[in-house]
Amino acid sequence: MSAVTTPITAPTTTHDGATEHHYLNHSSGFLSWALTLDHKRIGMMYLAGILFAFFLGGVFALAIRIHLWNPNQDPDAAWLTNATYNRVFTLHGAIMVFLFIIPSIPAALGNFLLPIMLGTKDVAFPRLNLGSFYLWITGLIFFAYTLFSTQIDTGWTFYTPYSIEAKSAVEAATLGVFILGFSSIFTGLNFIVTINTMRPPGMSWFKMPLFLWALYATSIIQVLATPVLGITVLLLALERTFGIGIFDPSLNGDPVTFQHFFWFYSHPAVYIMILPAMGIISELMSVHSHKGIFGYRMIAYSSIAIALFGFLVWGHHMFTSGMADVTTIVFSALTFTVSIPSAIKVFNWLGTMYQGTVALNTPMIYALAFIFLFTIGGLTGLFLGALATDMHLHDTYFVVAHFHYVMMGGTLVAFLGGLFHWWPKMTGKMFNDPMGIVSAAIVFVGFNLTFLPQFVLGTRGMPRRYASYVPEFQSLHQLSTVGACILGFGLLVAGLVLLHSLFYGKKAPMNPWGGATLEWECSSPPPHDNFSHPPAVGDPYDFANVEYDGKTGGYYKKKK
Amino acid sequence: MGRCAFQDPISENMTEVAAHTDGHDHGHHDHPSWLAHHFDDAEQQFDSGKLGMWLFLVTEILFFSGMFCAYVLYRNRNPEVFEFCSAFLNEKLGAINTGVLLFSSLTMAWAVRASQLKQHKLLVGMLGATLGCAAIFLGVKSVEYTHKWSLGLLPGRMYVAQMENGYHSDVDYLTPLCIAPAVLTVLFALYYVYSLVIASKFHQRVAGPLLVAGLCFFGGIYLGQFIEGGEHHGDSHGAHADAGHGEHASHDEEHAKEAGSETPAPAEASAASSDTGVALVSTSSGPLHDVAVDPKEAAIPNAEVNNQGMAGLFFSIYYCMTGVHAVHIIGGMLVISWLIVKAAREEFHSKYYGPVDNVGLYWHLVDFIWIYLFPLLYLIT
Numbered sequence: 001m002s003a004v005t006t007p008i009t010a011p012t013t014t015h016d017g018a019t020e021h022h023y024l025n026h027s028s029g030f031l032s033w034a035l036t037l038d039h040k041r042i043g044m045m046y047l048a049g050i051l052f053a054f055f056l057g058g059v060f061a062l063a064i065r066i067h068l069w070n071p072n073q074d075p076d077a078a079w080l081t082n083a084t085y086n087r088v089f090t091l092h093g094a095i096m097v098f099l100f101i102i103p104s105i106p107a108a109l110g111n112f113l114l115p116i117m118l119g120t121k122d123v124a125f126p127r128l129n130l131g132s133f134y135l136w137i138t139g140l141i142f143f144a145y146t147l148f149s150t151q152i153d154t155g156w157t158f159y160t161p162y163s164i165e166a167k168s169a170v171e172a173a174t175l176g177v178f179i180l181g182f183s184s185i186f187t188g189l190n191f192i193v194t195i196n197t198m199r200p201p202g203m204s205w206f207k208m209p210l211f212l213w214a215l216y217a218t219s220i221i222q223v224l225a226t227p228v229l230g231i232t233v234l235l236l237a238l239e240r241t242f243g244i245g246i247f248d249p250s251l252n253g254d255p256v257t258f259q260h261f262f263w264f265y266s267h268p269a270v271y272i273m274i275l276p277a278m279g280i281i282s283e284l285m286s287v288h289s290h291k292g293i294f295g296y297r298m299i300a301y302s303s304i305a306i307a308l309f310g311f312l313v314w315g316h317h318m319f320t321s322g323m324a325d326v327t328t329i330v331f332s333a334l335t336f337t338v339s340i341p342s343a344i345k346v347f348n349w350l351g352t353m354y355q356g357t358v359a360l361n362t363p364m365i366y367a368l369a370f371i372f373l374f375t376i377g378g379l380t381g382l383f384l385g386a387l388a389t390d391m392h393l394h395d396t397y398f399v400v401a402h403f404h405y406v407m408m409g410g411t412l413v414a415f416l417g418g419l420f421h422w423w424p425k426m427t428g429k430m431f432n433d434p435m436g437i438v439s440a441a442i443v444f445v446g447f448n449l450t451f452l453p454q455f456v457l458g459t460r461g462m463p464r465r466y467a468s469y470v471p472e473f474q475s476l477h478q479l480s481t482v483g484a485c486i487l488g489f490g491l492l493v494a495g496l497v498l499l500h501s502l503f504y505g506k507k508a509p510m511n512p513w514g515g516a517t518l519e520w521e522c523s524s525p526p527p528h529d530n531f532s533h534p535p536a537v538g539d540p541y542d543f544a545n546v547e548y549d550g551k552t553g554g555y556y557k558k559k560k
Numbered sequence: 561m562g563r564c565a566f567q568d569p570i571s572e573n574m575t576e577v578a579a580h581t582d583g584h585d586h587g588h589h590d591h592p593s594w595l596a597h598h599f600d601d602a603e604q605q606f607d608s609g610k611l612g613m614w615l616f617l618v619t620e621i622l623f624f625s626g627m628f629c630a631y632v633l634y635r636n637r638n639p640e641v642f643e644f645c646s647a648f649l650n651e652k653l654g655a656i657n658t659g660v661l662l663f664s665s666l667t668m669a670w671a672v673r674a675s676q677l678k679q680h681k682l683l684v685g686m687l688g689a690t691l692g693c694a695a696i697f698l699g700v701k702s703v704e705y706t707h708k709w710s711l712g713l714l715p716g717r718m719y720v721a722q723m724e725n726g727y728h729s730d731v732d733y734l735t736p737l738c739i740a741p742a743v744l745t746v747l748f749a750l751y752y753v754y755s756l757v758i759a760s761k762f763h764q765r766v767a768g769p770l771l772v773a774g775l776c777f778f779g780g781i782y783l784g785q786f787i788e789g790g791e792h793h794g795d796s797h798g799a800h801a802d803a804g805h806g807e808h809a810s811h812d813e814e815h816a817k818e819a820g821s822e823t824p825a826p827a828e829a830s831a832a833s834s835d836t837g838v839a840l841v842s843t844s845s846g847p848l849h850d851v852a853v854d855p856k857e858a859a860i861p862n863a864e865v866n867n868q869g870m871a872g873l874f875f876s877i878y879y880c881m882t883g884v885h886a887v888h889i890i891g892g893m894l895v896i897s898w899l900i901v902k903a904a905r906e907e908f909h910s911k912y913y914g915p916v917d918n919v920g921l922y923w924h925l926v927d928f929i930w931i932y933l934f935p936l937l938y939l940i941t
């Protein structure tokens with residue numbers, strides 16, 4: 001089990017795992033995974049973990065949609081009781097946000113790719129990296145505990161004062177959030193240090209792949225915002241156990257302070273979710289258009305701009321909670337400015353495709369879906385950021401549709417695109433591309449069918465988090481439920497395509513898509529120490545000498 | 561030179577070092593055991609650790625910032641509450657603890673220097689001194705906390721309004737709090753004896769500082785009791801020639817051991833009331849003590865602020881801030897103990913002292929936060 005690796009250039013289509021050494025067969029046994037310090041294995045364990053969380057959250061989502069098939073004017077006849085319904089949407093939101101979407105791209109794909117893209121052997125603190133994974137697992141256990149004990153019904157936002165009075169396991173849930181927060185902080189800290197101190201000679205900041213810029217910006221937010229969430233949920237837990245009163249109006253505490261604290265984290269947190277997704281899209285757009293990225297610097301700067309501006313707009317979640325008029329106006333104005341960097345990115349991606357040789361394969365189809373869906377999500381955010389319209393739209397399905405367009409249509413779709421894109425690298429197997437495209441198409445249709453009607457519902461006054469509604473909303477709700485089932489089916493197809501590839505997939509070449517970043521210069525899957533020779537660092541978006549090789553079915557870099 | 565580590569096909573995963581290091585020597589600089597396999601050189605490892613620690617400190621500051629915000633908000637809203645409540649805090653003890661922590665910062669900084677200069681003995685000594693200071697701090701804090709608990713000065717809903725004939729809980733809080741440190745100290749003592757028996761230099765170097773730290777905790781308790789109790793007894797004497805109290809004063813040592821024993825028996829209710837009355841005003845000015853002789857004359861606390869929603873909230877903030885800070889002290893003690901083990905093994909040298917340096921940074925931050933907490937909580941007038 002020597003770690004000595006021969007760079008795999010041998011063009012073979014047959015299964016030759018026996019002779020080839022890579023991180024997956026470097027060592028075996030349960031402990032070789034459970035105690036691994038290899039960032040790739042940790043990334044894969046995260047991947048399995050977050051996909052499990054996603055499945056769990058998805059089951060709750062379907063339960064919500066099925067329940068809303070009928071108006072449920074008579075609670076006794078409804079499928080779920082009102083109390084159960086409250087629990088279901090709480091668990092859906094909390095699991096999706098804290099267990100799935102926040103760790104999804106950074107912890108799974110980021111962990112796997114960041115050191116390889118940097119040409120290093122590992123992240124700066126491998127032990128801390130494994131530690132964050134176990135913190136994540138611990139957080140998962142606390143959440144599972146709330147699931148099987150009294151269950152929380154506060155919504156994922158844990159607003160006081162209800163969360164103080166609620167007779168449910170809010171403490172366990174907040175403790176879970178606290179632990180997950182530290183998992184996230186340590187991942188971010190690790191990434192910042194790795195990028196700062198371990199870039200290879202020749203890779204200046206502006207020769208870094210944009211995915212790394214995005215991860216860097218994300219990490220800044222993780223490090224700066226998450227501690228505030230930590231102390232907030234800690235105070236909430238103390239509030240419940242000791243009645244300290246800081247957020248409790250009956251003790252002169254101020255529940256709105258809780259909202260300020262919460263959104264001071266949670267607004268930046270939405271950029272923890274979307275920034276890495278944007279990073280993925282930058283890679284996908286360029287690689288699959290076989291054309292250098294348009295406006296590299298603008299994309300890089302806008303990531304940082306989003307990270308910093310994101311700290312100034314949390315108040316837009318609280319326009320109706322009671323703030324001074326001037327404050328609301330300032331927050332509204334700042335909200336508009338923060339959408340500018342997002343728009344810059346969208347224009348740059350479109351510019352990248354222009355006159356490129358666009359390959360319409362699965363990752364690219366997901367990327368295109370992302371641009372479409374994220375644009376809708378971002379633009380509807382402006383309606384919510386405008387004071388007058390938000391008075392009407394706040395706490396309606398419009399908000400629900402907005403954040404699903406950005407979180408699911410944005411982050412999740414980008415995550416899937418990235419997963420398909422890097423799947424051959426991570427597993428060494430090619431998936432069935434036509435079926436992948438089919439999955440992307442079903443997801444796209446299902447997604448829009450689920451959430452477009454919700455915009456309409458919201459503008460007509462359907463409040464969010466209600467277990468029942470007036471009958472006139474029924475047809476739109478049913479459309480949405482049908483869409484959710486289609487969406488679920490599409491995701492199932494995507495999962496099956498990936499699963500199928502593990503067993504029947506062709507062996508992946510080193511560089512199946514023709515990328516120019518460093519991860520395509522080590523074998524698929526990568527060897528234990530990533531690179532046996534120091535990779536030569538070049539322009540990550542220079543495709544001039546990336547040539548297709550019919551024999552391997554992949555690309556290689558022509559030596560100059 | 562830097563990148564040649566890339567050619568190194570050897571996985572130096574701690575467990576595999578033995579299996580692989582031989583036979584693969586390509587003539588490039590070898591990876592010493594203190595250099596993790598994924599770093600190229602000592603400098604990169606040091607820089608990474610340092611940056612990581614600074615980032616961690618940033619998260620720590622932000623973690624506290626939530627509570628500082630709460631402090632600002634509520635003080636701004638109810639300044640009179642903060643003035644009223646701050647008088648209950650014993651600024652003498654606060655000042656002592658500030659001094660102790662400042663001194664520990666000095667010893668910590670000295671430890672960093674010793675680690676660079678390979679002064680292993682001095683390093684262990686300095687780390688031990690830092691650990692001891694931390695223990696004193698916690699001992700004093702324990703006395704402060706338990707004293708307040710028995711007076712009903714509790715957070716939020718648990719706050720007991722300070723009345724004319726004061727509340728004084730009979731529960732002994734200090735003894736339970738001392739159990740864990742006492743057990744640890746005994747274990748450390750046994751460990752020290754063991755290390756003497758087997759005549760192991762290494763174990764002696766580890767056990768010594770740990771034992772001293774354990775004893776320091778009780779030193780802190782004693783100090784706290786002495787000062788907290790001293791103020792009391794002086795007053796009680798003036799008020800009542802109470803035999804029980806007199807005995808206390810003359811047996812201070814016993815008093816220290818018998819934690820929380822200043823709780824008067826029910827029969828001494830009047831004495832108790834004077835205790836509380838004094839506590840209310842004792843910190844404001846010296847001469848007042850004589851006035852406070854008669855409990856009825858003692859300042860009757862302002863009903864508007866003397867309730868759970870006002871004073872209680874102050875104590876919530878007080879306990880949250882100092883409590884979280886104390887947790888950080890305990891965390892610091894754990895990592896310093898880890899350093900002591902490494903230092904006793906003489907692991908540090910001029911190219912590898914990052915851990916000492918970084919723990920030092922952490923320790924300075926913990927002190928630094930206390931430097932803010934002390935005036936913000938204790939010195940409000």
Ligand code: HEM
Pocket residue numbers: 157270271273274316317335336338339342377378379380381382383384385386390393394395399402403406407410411
């Ligand atoms: C393009 C810029 C964006 C703008 C201007 C924007 C604006 C807003 C506003 C004003 C609200 C509050 C609506 C209300 O409660 O009345 C909101 C809610 C929300 N947004 Fe965005 N948003 C943007 C992008 C994003 C992104 C990228 C994400 C996540 C990936 C996101 C996730 C959310 C979530 C989760 C909520 C609802 C939270 C809740 O109340 O449960 N937003 N957005």
Ligand SMILES: [Cu+2]
Pocket residue numbers: 266267270313314316317
């Ligand atoms: Cu927001």
